[in-house]
Structure formats: C-alpha cells, structure tokens
Amino acid sequence: MNSEASQLAPLPDHGNTTDPLWLALWSAYEPVITPLRRMPLIVDIELCGGMFGITAELSDYSYLLITSDDTLPTDPNRVRGWHVQRLSDHTPTIRDIVYDSTEGGPQAAHGNDHVPLFHAITTYVARRGLGLRFRPIKxxxxxxxxSDHSAIEHICDCFPSSLDAVTRYHRETVTLRAMGWRPIHQQGGNEWPLSVWVHDGAVVTVAVTLAGWNAERAA
Incomplete structure (x- = not known):
C-alpha cells in the first residue's frame, strides 16, 4: 500500500499551477523538482517580475530558494551553476548560503551538476531537522x-486521524450488513481495510483510501 517512504510531496496550493509559464518552468526543471519532492519538500516555482526561482518549504516556515546567479533561465540548458539560499519571510535574519556553484562560488567546480546540489541540500536539511513530515489524510x-450496471461512487469525509477513518469504515460495513449486503472478500487489517460486498446483483468495494498528505511543521 502507500508508504511514507515512497511519498511525493503535494503540489503547492495556489492558482499558479494552471499558469502556462509556471507549468513550462515546472516541466523544464522537473529533474531538480522531483528529487526535492521525494525528500519530501513542497516545491514551487517563484514568478516575480521576470525573475524565476525554485522554492522548497521547510518545517520552520523558512524555505530554500534555488536560482542560477540572480534568476533561473527559462531554458535549463543555460544553467551554468546553482545558487541555494535559506530565507524566511518571518525572520529576515535567516539568510544562509546552502550551496553556490555559480562562477566564483565555493562549489563553482561542480557547475550545473545535480548530484552535489542534492547532496548539499539533503545534508543541510537533515542536520538542522528542517525536513517536512507528512501524515496521511484518509x-x-x-x-x-x-445490478443495472450503473455506477456507485461515494467518498466519505476526509480524516486526518487513522482511527477516525477506520471507525467510519467499520460503521459503513455495519450499515451494509444491516441492509442485507454480504461480504465476499476482506483484506488490509486495521491500517488500510478493504472489503467487497454483494447484494441483489450489485457489488461494491468499501475501502480506506489515501486522500492526500498533511504537512507537520515546527510549533
């Protein structure tokens, strides 16, 4: 089933995700974005007055800003080096240089190589405990x-608590049984239960499913 080890951080929650320029940059820099989302960090494309950058949210509400020199070119093939800062809109004194392989930077020898870039980011985030933790929303x-082959589709409310989701699952199965439905298959135990029910030529699957992830941040 879905495991936290294989999760990909969700997309940022704003309207830019349908903007053609945002989508073009997201696609162009996917080789950088996807590994960051696997850390997992919530990644975004910053569009500000023609200046572009990749941001990655951290657990204390600060963020990483990834650029090349002053901005990211629209064509990633023009990147000659990476510049990564940790910044905070709430705490202006937070201004760490995490990695700099642009011309004249401490890591300039690495140029646009992704491997040392990701190693530097991973090490920085891990040592400071700034990685996001995600709890599943079920x-x-x-x-x-x-029986007439029309579809049955129903999603109950989302539950940030696994216990609440499983409790609702059992409530639904009790209701089905009381209505004359018969279970023909069950699996998943108490974490991700699933069962198949039949009645009068109809068949339904009842399951606890993954609806998304909730980011846990520092207090």
Missing part, C-alpha cells in the same frame, strides 16, 4: 456497480 470510499 478517506472512506464506496464504489461499485448496481
């Missing part, structure tokens, strides 16, 4: 077909 889904 939902209970009921889906299947009626």
């Amino acid at each position: 939902a209970v889904s009921i889906s299947g077909l009626r």
Whole structure:
C-alpha cells in the first residue's frame, strides 16, 4: 500500500499551477523538482517580475530558494551553476548560503551538476531537522456497480486521524450488513481495510483510501 517512504510531496496550493509559464518552468526543471519532492519538500516555482526561482518549504516556515546567479533561465540548458539560499519571510535574519556553484562560488567546480546540489541540500536539511513530515489524510470510499450496471461512487469525509477513518469504515460495513449486503472478500487489517460486498446483483468495494498528505511543521 502507500508508504511514507515512497511519498511525493503535494503540489503547492495556489492558482499558479494552471499558469502556462509556471507549468513550462515546472516541466523544464522537473529533474531538480522531483528529487526535492521525494525528500519530501513542497516545491514551487517563484514568478516575480521576470525573475524565476525554485522554492522548497521547510518545517520552520523558512524555505530554500534555488536560482542560477540572480534568476533561473527559462531554458535549463543555460544553467551554468546553482545558487541555494535559506530565507524566511518571518525572520529576515535567516539568510544562509546552502550551496553556490555559480562562477566564483565555493562549489563553482561542480557547475550545473545535480548530484552535489542534492547532496548539499539533503545534508543541510537533515542536520538542522528542517525536513517536512507528512501524515496521511484518509478517506472512506464506496464504489461499485448496481445490478443495472450503473455506477456507485461515494467518498466519505476526509480524516486526518487513522482511527477516525477506520471507525467510519467499520460503521459503513455495519450499515451494509444491516441492509442485507454480504461480504465476499476482506483484506488490509486495521491500517488500510478493504472489503467487497454483494447484494441483489450489485457489488461494491468499501475501502480506506489515501486522500492526500498533511504537512507537520515546527510549533
């Protein structure tokens, strides 16, 4: 099933994700963005007056800003080196240089190589305990077909608590049984339970499913 070890951080929650320029830069810099999301960090593309950068949120509400010299070119093939800072809109005194392989920078010999870039970011984030932790948001889904082959699709509320989601799952199965449904398959135990039910030519699957991830941050 879905494991926290394989999770990919969610997309940023704002309207720019449909903007053509944002999408073009997101696609162009995917080789940088995806490894950051696997750390997992919530990554965004900053568009500010023609100056572009990649941002990655940290657990204390600070963030990493990844550019090349002053800005990122729209064509990643023109990147000659990476410049990574840790900044904070809430605490202006936070202004760390995490990595600098631009001309004249301490890591200039690495140029646009991704490997030392990711190593520097991973080491910095891990040593300071700034990585985001994600807890799964669960939902209970009921889906299947009626005897006339029309679809049954229902998603119950989202539950940040696993216990609440599993409790709702069991409530739904009790209701089905009371209505005359019969279980023909069950699996998943108490973490991700799933069962298949039949009644009068209809069949439904009831399951606890992954609805998303909730980022845990420092107090």
